[in-house]
């Protein structure tokens with residue numbers, strides 16, 4: 001990268017785009033400026049002068065002065081086209097788009113090599129927590145056993161308000177939306193897709209394994225009811241939305257699902273829009289990272305950090321993948337879960353290997369039982385049951 005001020009071409013000026021502009025304006029340590037911003041709706045009211053905006057992407061791609069494309073839009077397919085076009089035009093790329101990255105990880109890896117351009121995406125995995133660079137650089141020799149944490153700020157905001165402040169699920173969701181913590185498509189957060197995308201990214205940088213989002217076991221919090229909240233509270237627990245990937249010999253198992261957490265867990269005190277990540281490694285053992293996982297400024301700050309790293313030609317090396325390993329995803333572990341479904345429903349429970357508790361009344365039915373993670377997929381697909389699965393423990 002040349003020595004003059006870095007010129008940025010930014011796609012998107014929503015929550016994160018505006019956060020980037022604000023953080024850049026406040027920090028003296030980085031010599032970078034936004035030259036042009038490509039947006040979708042030309043007539044929307046903006047907080048910067050109109051000369052900086054365009055709706056023509058080519059004004060950014062074809063500008064030889066622009067060194068870096070910063071992709072901050074909310075449309076994953078369009079974002080992938082933008083990143084590819086930037087690579088072809090030999091421009092470095094910074095992105096926060098976990099959906100686009102997770103769905104195209106392998107191809108993005110190949111394209112970086114083909115066009116020899118750096119592609120950084122720290123903000124895409126737990127926003128302000130510098131986890132990717134740590135996994136890439138600091139933990140490149142340690143034997144990482146697992147990564148577990150709260151990867152989604154909006155569901156954590158909702159669940160914290162429900163369990164700490166006694167708010168209803170709906171009012172906590174409305175508040176999270178108002179504060180801009182929820183994605184334009186709320187199902188990305190509530191149904192857990194956002195966390196799955198981040199988990200795919202974490203698996204690559206932790207274990208050197210490329211995964212598809214469909215390979216991660218996923219069950220969201222969209223069907224959580226007061227019945228489940230009361231159940232958790234009666235047993236002295238909170239519910240948190242947990243993402244985890246663990247290495248077991250030559251396999252990795254991974255899930256994103258709500259879990260009962262007791263007060264001793266380090267994740268119990270990770271509240272509101274904060275994310276928390278526990279790295280378990282062979283030598284340094286357990287380490288906890290906590291930071292804001294959503295919001296304009298925390299996310300903008302991670303993007304500024306990536307832009308700054310480009311100044312010294314930093315790029316991810318994907319060493320753990322390049323070292324070669326025979327790892328594959330295998331979700332054949334047994335878990336104990338609480339599963340709540342419609343009252344008096346005659347649901348087939350034969351996929352459970354054992355059932356330790358069963359309950360039904362006019363408000364709901366639940367069972368507690370042991371089951372292989374893979375077999376849980378069947379229950380998850382029973383949409384009419386409006387069921388929720390909450391992890392109790394791994395067996």
Ligand SMILES: NC(=O)c1ccc[n+]([C@@H]2O[C@H](COP(=O)([O-])OP(=O)(O)OC[C@H]3O[C@@H](n4cnc5c(N)ncnc54)[C@H](OP(=O)(O)O)[C@@H]3O)[C@@H](O)[C@H]2O)c1
Pocket residue numbers: 011012013014015016017038039040041042044072073074075078096097098099123124127180181183184293294295296299
């Ligand atoms: N919000 C967070 O806390 C957060 C945290 C980490 C990562 N992210 C990721 O960051 C990205 C942006 O999120 P956001 O919350 O900033 O979204 P947002 O507030 O909904 O803003 C999206 C922006 O993208 C623009 N846009 C959409 N399609 C476009 C296109 N084809 N060409 C040019 N501009 C286009 C929109 O333009 P108009 O303004 O003209 O409508 C808008 O400015 C997403 O990938 C998200 O997953 C968000």
